[in-house]
Amino acid sequence: GSHDTMTYCLDKTSTVSGNESKLVKFLNKCMPCIVHPIIMKWSTTQVLTVTEQLEAGVRYLDFRIAHKANDPSMNLYFVHMVYTTVTVEDILWEVLRWLETHPQEVVILACRNFDGLTKKLHCHLIACLKEIFQCKLCPRNVSMRSFFPPLRMIYCNKANLHPTKWRRELNLSCLLSCGTIQFLFSKEYLMYHFLIFVSEKFFVAGINLTENLRYILVHPFGSLKKMTLQSLPCLKIWIKQQYPGPKKQCINIIAGDFIGNNDFVKDVIELNTKI
Template sequence: MEATSKRSIHLCYENGDWMSQLPENLWDVPLHYLSLPGSHDTMTYCLDKNSAISVNESKLLQVIDKCMPCIIHPIIMKWSITQDILWEILKWLQAHPQEVVILACRNFDGLTKELHHHLISCIKMIFHSKLCPKDVVPTLRNMWTYGYQVIISYEDVNEVMKHRELWPAIPYWWGNKTATQDLIQYLESMKKNGRPDCFFVAGINLTENLEYILEHPFGSLKKMALSSLPFLKLWIKQQYPGPKRECINIIAGDFIGNHDFVNDVIELNKKIIPPLHYYGNETELKDVSRLSAS
């Protein structure tokens, strides 16, 4: 995970209890019909040979790393830091017992069955009873009643079938665009095709390509993202959460601690006039999505 800026830390505290502060008439709305802010760069690591082994690792691993760093270090570091981040998430959840996080595990290139087993065991061990099974309707009232705080989206279909704690991979609308207007057109075209039935992500992140890099030799992904945020902010404010075809769910981007992104996404939930009722684990749409004017 990239180093957290002071702005991001402030943002975390500022919105640390936003779910528990939603009006009661939204507590029975499934989370996939709410507007949720997301981060595209979470759990992405840039490590080098000078990075230190986590102090939470065993003494043996720390000694091995010192003796054979060129072989052991890269493997230990990536796994160590991942576990550290999961423990940090758990610590945060314990301090915010009515908040829910959705973690997407994806891009498993080269991951063996043994490593899948190791990763899933680690997730279960750390989050334990906070993991929400995929057969539960994830409303806030349900989550609070059973103490669930974590939804794990897992990209490997075979592993999802084996574990009730793993949810199917969440679709990500990734425009792969370098221009803001092109990205907005892509997202609008995806909306016209209809939203998925459960969770999905509308990605507002721009993507560099070789042509863009050559034209902007002194640029960076951060500069690219931040310059687009004022325009994307206007698009975000026009969106509606809910079950209708053109509604959104999770909106995720890079460097989300800027330009009030999180606040804007959360504010969209004020447009919802309770769109559905549910009974047990069955959902039934009634008087669906009477959306207020923006």
Template sequence: MGGQVSTSSSFSNLRCRNANEDWMSTLCPRLWDVPLHHLSIPGSHDTMTYCLNKKSPISHEESRLLQLLNKAFPCITRPIVLKWSITQALDVTEQLDAGVRYLDLRIAHMLEGSEKNLHFVHMVYTTALVEDTLTEISEWLERHPREVVILACRNFEGLTEDLHEYLVACIKNIFGDMLCPRGELPTLRQLWSRGQQVIVSYEDESSLGRHCELWPGIPYWWGNTVKTEALLRYLETMKSCGRPGGLFVAGTNLTENLQYVLAHPSESLEKMTLPNLPRLSAWVREQRPGPGSRCTNVIAGDFIGADSFVGDVIALNQKLLWC
């Protein structure tokens, strides 16, 4: 499969920046005994959209109207869908090098695909296969034995029970003893002592019941708005309701709607997002991790590497030392 989509050259100078690739192992030792859900952890929203396939069909979960438009006017519909589907420019290894430790993996099986080939999806499918990507993550972890990643496996478009079992078997085979079994959320020191580096959340209840290596789905606060101030109001409202008990994600990603797309035909998700990053980053820097009801945990964003987002999220952990 070919035709990988790339974003604009605004990210061309980012691929050598990896100052945060070992940030967990260089945290102050006092933070090694803080449970993961009380740390501040950077994440990427829709991690795999850097490799969407130009030739891919539209996801079967998209609206019937979009499916019809794509069949009738593919030369018009497809480019529009693609430019509003890409949320990341860095590949998964580059994101890990940049310091991302929560990966948002939307997994799907294409009806048109081969029996066991699983892809990622965000309106269209990726060129990357799930098994290859998990192997890439595992190889990165072997080079960084004191870093820990959270893999949020979700969506599961088109997956049968057999395909779920196949996917879980792949996860077990690829990560092996790196997997942290479900239980009380550990600290970094506990994970290091066990040689564990991977927490897999898996949003399929039947699979959870069969496999102790899988953790329940992680709540994701999604504002679903094109307006930055509306997104930040939503996040503040969620904070006022109290944080979940375990891992959770505050999403700083803006979301287009049909009205916005029609009113801005020459724009893209990237063009909509980048001018708003300074305001979003300012909000990030105001946050505080920890057990308090208004504390944050994972903070995820789009276009990782375009600004200081990852470093800002990591730096919040210093506030835990002020207590």
């Protein structure tokens, strides 16, 4: 899977999302020439287009959907701090075109966020999905609950997961160092920012590392891509240690940033040989 699938086409001229903090909006308004490029560097998580991601082997698309503030139209966009240049409807048609040339494939569209969506806009989104995919949608009489139980999202911290248990389950020492490569992330940083979706029988792990304001200030010439590529060798080791299946220690989908790098998709697909 790809985390924040649509950030390859963020709009450089876009306003900051209405869901962002007042401080970010204020700084971007006062110093756009400085703040906006920084936002772009730390918001872009993918460089491959959605079709290229599907061709690479991605079957789980993370769609963060939003409606622009003060936009009188019904157009919906994708968002990650700023909005995309393309609309949701355009991308849904693109996914359909790919599915039509790959009739044996199944793609999961994980739609979320819904910033600024009213009930009317939600209905519009559902209508678009039905109109575009039609019979390709999972039929109502097929219970997906037995295959994909409801997911709950957990940010791992001291409040909901004991640190020693977290380190044991995710081999945190492997994430922190790999051979001669030493990372700048502390154990506490990873415990607070490594994201995992959990249910009793279905696991989706988001192996995206999330920066905070302090990290950005300490690394003025850094970017999300640099941070991610630096960590890939150790994330690769962690991926190879995973097992798919219904047990609690298993993982079924792994979503990452910059999925075209370092054989990420290949390593995830190869986990199927362990079934």
